[in-house]
Amino acid sequence: PRALKPGVADSLRTMMRSVVTEGSGGALRQIPGQPGAKTGTAEFGTQTPPRTHAWFIGYREDLSFAVLLEDGGSGGADAGPVAARFLRAAGTP
Secondary structure (H helix, E strand, O other): OOOOOHHHHHHHHHHHHHHHHHHHOOOOOOOOOOEEEEEEEEEOOOOOOOOOEEEEEEOOOOEEEEEEOOOOOHHHHHHHHHHHHHHHEEEHH
């Protein structure tokens, strides 16, 4: 693996922080340490409406995490609260 260029890493951190402060990652808004996140919902199968997998990735300080809920709804609404519980259990940075 290669390290990201500093400007790219800074931009990515800014965008991921905005997901928490202004977007679908709101489950982490009250978590200390200024976490950043990205949420997603992946549709699968042939049913109508399609079934979904929910995912939520992020970081806080030097901790990275990923949550995947198979057949589990949406990233922000369903996987986000799981990520928040994980970070609360991990303690304050």
